[in-house]
Amino acid sequence: GEDVEQSLFLSVREGDSSVINCTYTDSSSTYLYWYKQEPGAGLQLLTYIFSNMDMKQDQRLTVLLNKKDKHLSLRIADTQTGDSAIYFCAEKRIYNQGGKLIFGQGTELSVKP
Amino acid sequence: DTGVSQDPRHKITKRGQNVTFRCDPISEHNRLYWYRQTLGQGPEFLTYFQNEAQLEKSRLLSDRFSAERPKGSFSTLEIQRTEQGDSAMYLCASSGQIGASSYNEQFFGPGTRLTVL
Numbered sequence: 001g002e003d004v005e006q007s008l009f010l011s012v013r014e015g016d017s018s019v020i021n022c023t024y025t026d027s028s029s030t031y032l033y034w035y036k037q038e039p040g041a042g043l044q045l046l047t048y049i050f051s052n053m054d055m056k057q058d059q060r061l062t063v064l065l066n067k068k069d070k071h072l073s074l075r076i077a078d079t080q081t082g083d084s085a086i087y088f089c090a091e092k093r094i095y096n097q098g099g100k101l102i103f104g105q106g107t108e109l110s111v112k113p
Numbered sequence: 114d115t116g117v118s119q120d121p122r123h124k125i126t127k128r129g130q131n132v133t134f135r136c137d138p139i140s141e142h143n144r145l146y147w148y149r150q151t152l153g154q155g156p157e158f159l160t161y162f163q164n165e166a167q168l169e170k171s172r173l174l175s176d177r178f179s180a181e182r183p184k185g186s187f188s189t190l191e192i193q194r195t196e197q198g199d200s201a202m203y204l205c206a207s208s209g210q211i212g213a214s215s216y217n218e219q220f221f222g223p224g225t226r227l228t229v230l
Binding site: 041090101102104 | 161
């Protein structure tokens with residue numbers, strides 16, 4: 001995903017908030033997604049946001065979208081050790097009728113007790 | 114379990130052999146996707162089916178790769194004459210049709226990890 005960029009690592013203490021950032025380049029993105037991947041497993045869809053929204057909250061997760069700067073973030077409140085995983089952001093572009101997703105490289109979140 | 118399933122979960126093969134993977138999508142989903150994920154990278158799109166029709170293929174899908182979805186339900190991905198560079202996790206995902214709540218969601222299976230020796 002050279003068009004979707006994420007920082008590679010983030011380390012936080014249990015109970016703190018985590019903020020994972022993502023930037024994308026294509027202004028035609030319609031939906032933006034966050035997936036979680038634990039070692040050796042497939043991807044779990046956490047949440048997604050339509051491009052005309054700027055915020056979405058779902059329990060401990062808050063997604064912020066700055067469409068002008070093409071910046072997406074995922075905030076995890078009260079981070080737990082079970083949140084340790086790799087988090088991928090992904091975009092779907094308006095001209096991709098089939099809906100394929102373009103993924104970033106992933107951010108490895110490490111939660112220390 | 115009504116999620117996406119993939120079989121086998123792991124496959125070890127020798128260079129030059131053919132391998133075939135299977136994906137069973139969520140039953141009411143008419144769209145099915147294959148992605149490939151190499152170590153330390155995000156998934157990369159390979160191909161997409163709507164019902165039984167293969168509507169898009171990535172340039173990553175060389176002529177050694179073929180995918181089918183003959184009855185619009187399960188799909189197979191075959192790699193002929195495997196090379197060491199084919200070693201990766203092969204992920205399948207599915208999503209619902211227009212109008213369904215799952216239209217904009219892609220749900221992934223656990224993946225098939227291929228190792229080519």
